[in-house]
Amino acid sequence: MFQSYTVKPFYDEMFEEDKQPKPHYRNFFQLLQHFSEEELREKHETAQLSFLRQGITFTVYNNNVGTERTMPFDFVPIIIPPEEWEVVEKGMIQRAEALNMFLEDVYGEQKILQDGIVPRNLIEENPYYYEKQVKGIEIPLKNHIFLAGIDLIRDEHGKYHVLEDNLRNPSGMSYVYQNRYVMRQVYPEFFAKHSVQTLEHQMTHMHQAILDHAPATQKGKPFAVLLTPGMYNSAYYDHLFLAQQMGIDLVEGRDMVVKKNVVYMKSIRGLKRVDIIYRRIDDDFLDPEAFNEDSTLGVPGLLQAYKNGNVAILNGIGNGVADDKAIYAYVPEMIRYYLDEEPLIDNVKTYLLENKEEREWVLDHLEELVVKNVGASGGYDMLVGPHASKEMIEIFREKIIESPHQYIAQPTIKLSRAPAYQGEKFYPCHVDLRVFVMRGKETNVLPGGLSRVALKEGSLVVNSSQGGGGKDTWVFKKKEEGGDS
Incomplete structure (x- = not known):
């Protein structure tokens, strides 16, 4: 099965350099040998069809035309031993905590700017900085980040690095569940021999974290809704899945109204007061009276209700100022500044192109580097x-010279790889991992997260919109926990 498979020069999640499976993959590797080529092909096709039947799709936009696609699925899981996961979990909790303290600070006293740790211009000139809308507002739990999606990669030595922080509307949690569901349906043999941490209580934790943000003015049991832009949004399946799993209403802007600075949902029984909005629409579209006046997706008067403390909005307004790719470079410093700790998981080295020396060096080495627009996402x-x-390369040279503040550069890391199988053979593909951190009165990290895989051979881009797919992610239980997933 793996005769033509190559490991070097990358770190391989499953294999040692001599092509022997790593200790935590040995069981899986042995079970794999029991399948014939025909069985593997059939199971692969069944798995892809399962996604199609359940309507698990996302939309890819090209020249303003949307195409529905199913998320390509690969059955070789990413397996993480418990002692390794413990470090990841602590590192993610630490990072989310520091980023939240940063948001509370920049919309409050701004001590980190006064102390010169983060340059003031990176905040004040940031398009995602909503000073006049948010500065000085008291929010429940002082928590701006209810859900973070933090993307991790491994280098050629197997060391984890944070690639980026997603603190606005991180998507993809539904795929974590569907990858596991399809895996259990199509490949049940694997679960009998492995003790994998379960996902089943995580939606309860997420729902509780939402309810923890009830505003101080709220009486009785808090009422929460999930606000979606609607069925034409690329992540609509994600919105629908989460609302159903948590048992909360899925609403669009037109389903709500603000009266006397209180938000209500329209229902067949009349108006029902809304206490918490888990929103999946961007800041600009939340309220046409406060942001983009052309928005038909939001609720007029919503910001005023938020300022008056009558409704909680999750994630917080203005979070984009903390997950900007230029701010990313300062997160390790934030951890030292706010928590007085060393980062447990560090950044990828990042060159800020506003700095003349760094810019000149980058312009001389463009063919070796990755350059990203600080405001863009999705590859x-x-x-x-x-x-x-x-x-x-020349086009990007011009872009950098023209707008240096708009770009950052990073070394091309030899991203770790894992085997992928797409109906014909096993071949190595680059992978990354989105870890979901849920923050309410307590913090929970979803065990595993979304492993994304660059299914085009040789590609480094894992985004589904650019041909990437998903894998199930297994975190093994500690030995003493025993039991099955």
């Missing part, structure tokens, strides 16, 4: 130097 407006044409 757009990005240069992967070693894979780029001379023309593309």
Whole structure:
């Protein structure tokens, strides 16, 4: 099965350099040998069909035309031993805590700016900084980050690094569940021999974290809704899944109204007061009276209700100022500044192109580096130097010279790889991991998270919109916990 498979020069999640399976993959590898090529092919096709039947799709936009696609699924899981996961979990809790303290600070006293740890211009000139809308507002639990999606990668030595922080509307949690569901349906043999941490109580934790944000003015049992832009949004399946699993109403902006600075949901029984909005629409579209006046997705008067403390909005308004790719470079310093701790999981080295010396060095080494637009996501407006044409390198050179503040550069890390199987053979593909941190009165980290895989051979881009797919992620239980997943 793995005769043509190559490990070097990358860190491989499953294999040692001599192509022997790592200790935590040995059981899986042995079970794999029992399948014939025909069985593997059939199971692969069954898995893809399962996604299609359940309507698990996302939308890819090209020239303003949307195409529905199913998320490609790969059955070889990413397996994480418990002692390794413990470090990841602590590192993610630490990072989310520091980022939340940073948001509370920049919308409050701004001590970190006064002390010169983070340059003031990176905040004040940031398009996601909503000073006049949010500054000085008291929010429940002082918590701006109810849900963080933090993307991790491993380098050629197997060391974890944070690639980026997603603190606005991180998506993909539904795929974690569906990857596990399909895996259990199509490959039940694997679960009998492995003790995998379960996902089943995580939605209860998430729902509780939402209810923990009830405003001080709220009486009785808090009423929460999930606000979606609607069925044409690329992540609509994610919104629908989460609302159903938590048992909360899925609403659009037109389903709500603000009266006397209180938010209500329209229902067949009349108006029902809304205490907490888990929103999946961007800040700009939340309230046409306060942000983009052309928005038809939001609720007029919502910001005023928020300012008056009558409704909680999760994640907080203005979080984009903390997950900007230029701010990312300062997160290790934030951890030292606010928590007086060393980062448990560090950043990828990042060059800030406003700095003249760093910019000149980067312009001389573009063919070796990855360049990203600080405001873009999903793999757009990005240069992967070693894979780029001379023309593309020159285009990015011009972009950097014209708008240096708009870009950052990072070394091309030899991203770790794992085997993928797409109906014909096993071949190595680059992977990353989105870890979900849920924060209410307590903090919970979803065990495992969303493993994304660059299914095109040789590709470094794991985003589903650019041809990437998903894998199930297993965190093994500690030995003493025993039991089955």
